[in-house]
Amino acid sequence: MNRFFSFLFVVCxxxxxxxxxxxxxxxxxxxxxxxxxxYMLDQVQFRYPYRIRMYGxxxxxxxxxxxxxxxxxFSYPDLHYLRTYGKKGSGPNEILDCKNIRIDENGHLWxxxxxxxxxxxxxxxxxxxxxxxxxxxxxxxxxLIGNSQxxxxxxxGESRCKVINKSGEIVEEYGEIPSLKYQNSRTDIxxxxxxxxxxxxxxxxxxxxxxxxxxxxxxxxxxxHDSLIATICGPDGEPxxxxxxxxxxxxxxxxxxxxxxxxxxxxxLFWGQTLKDIQHGKVTHEGGNRLEVFDLHGNLTKVYLLxxxxxxxxxxxxTQTILALDPNCNQPLVEYCNLKSQ
Amino acid sequence: MTxxxxxxxxxxxxxxxLTLTNLEALADNESTIISCYGVGSIDCPLTKxxxxxxx
Numbered sequence: 001m002n003r004f005f006s007f008l009f010v011v012c013x014x015x016x017x018x019x020x021x022x023x024x025x026x027x028x029x030x031x032x033x034x035x036x037x038x039y040m041l042d043q044v045q046f047r048y049p050y051r052i053r054m055y056g057x058x059x060x061x062x063x064x065x066x067x068x069x070x071x072x073x074f075s076y077p078d079l080h081y082l083r084t085y086g087k088k089g090s091g092p093n094e095i096l097d098c099k100n101i102r103i104d105e106n107g108h109l110w111x112x113x114x115x116x117x118x119x120x121x122x123x124x125x126x127x128x129x130x131x132x133x134x135x136x137x138x139x140x141x142x143x144l145i146g147n148s149q150x151x152x153x154x155x156x157g158e159s160r161c162k163v164i165n166k167s168g169e170i171v172e173e174y175g176e177i178p179s180l181k182y183q184n185s186r187t188d189i190x191x192x193x194x195x196x197x198x199x200x201x202x203x204x205x206x207x208x209x210x211x212x213x214x215x216x217x218x219x220x221x222x223x224x225h226d227s228l229i230a231t232i233c234g235p236d237g238e239p240x241x242x243x244x245x246x247x248x249x250x251x252x253x254x255x256x257x258x259x260x261x262x263x264x265x266x267x268x269l270f271w272g273q274t275l276k277d278i279q280h281g282k283v284t285h286e287g288g289n290r291l292e293v294f295d296l297h298g299n300l301t302k303v304y305l306l307x308x309x310x311x312x313x314x315x316x317x318x319t320q321t322i323l324a325l326d327p328n329c330n331q332p333l334v335e336y337c338n339l340k341s342q
Numbered sequence: 343m344t345x346x347x348x349x350x351x352x353x354x355x356x357x358x359x360l361t362l363t364n365l366e367a368l369a370d371n372e373s374t375i376i377s378c379y380g381v382g383s384i385d386c387p388l389t390k391x392x393x394x395x396x397x
Contacts, residue, residue, distance in 0.1 A: 279395050
């Protein structure tokens with residue numbers, strides 16, 4: 001009976017928060033509880049582990065607030081420490097502010113330094129930079145499109161995201177901020193700040209997913225055909241904010257913090273705490289424990305309820321395992337196995 | 343006028359050294375203030391650091 005009322009509550013909230021038919025609404029689906037196993041990484045102390053990537057038998061972990069370095073690599077699965085990348089600093093070849101990392105087809109590490117406004121590529125022997133267009137103002141996430149282009153969210157709100165080539169030039173742009181509340185002023189920079197999002201692109205199927213950090217909205221694009229497939233809206237709705245001197249002062253929720261496009265599914269990590277509760281100290285952890293799974297049409301198919309609050313994850317669809325980062329403990333690397341049998 | 347203050351606050355209970363906290367406030371006039379608090383994952387448009395919340 002409680003489950004029925006929960007369902008009714010979610011439906012009512014959905015109707016209130018997502019009033020327009022252009023949004024796909026989340027439907028009630030099966031929730032599956034997952035239990036983690038914890039790995040030991042003895043040689044590294046992380047401050048705020050945030051992104052995890054895998055390439056072959058090498059594991060990359062990014063520390064959002066690293067003391068000296070931003071990225072640490074380990075062999076996998078034996079987890080021997082290998083080396084660091086991205087020395088923190090303002091000098092040449094140093095990183096001011098690492099926002100995300102990606103691994104290209106050749107196994108080279110790419111890093112976004114938002115404060116230097118550059119993308120940096122590391123191989124084992126060299127490091128080179130690609131300047132991002134100054135017109136972007138500030139770039140908060142990126143992904144690779146093949147070996148020659150990058151997709152980044154549009155911080156100015158002129159579009160939803162832009163495609164950059166290796167010369168640092170804008171070559172294409174996608175969509176617009178799908179705000180219903182501000183549909184007459186969607187190119188506003190404060191609106192774009194509030195709609196700051198994380199994105200992920202899968203070159204195998206051409207699907208680009210964009211998940212709002214401060215709301216409960218996910219957009220799915222078919223980048224190969226330049227079309228919007230779906231905009232999915234949950235009960236907490238679009239990002240809420242107050243405009244303050246040209247800045248966005250968010251006052252809604254912590255929404256999504258990581259998203260991954262798989263071969264037939266999209267995975268998005270949802271936090272769901274209100275910023276008011278965080279501000280008042282009622283939330284004692286960092287991260288979310290709801291891993292939502294959508295099909296490529298935007299239908300929510302299941303939700304994994306994790307036993308930990310995590311900030312970033314990497315799903316291996318072949319082995320049906322999730323590697324995840326729990327910043328609330330001293331050993332942040334955890335694994336969830338046997339997803340298919342759940 | 344720009345006001346910058348610093349203070350400390352424990353944020354992640356298992357990492358005592360994770361108390362680096364900052365507050366940056368911008369006052370364009372006396373009634374308009376944005377402040378960024380703590381260590382977290384929200385990008386502060388003023389300090390260009392990742393903070394826990396913006397007020």
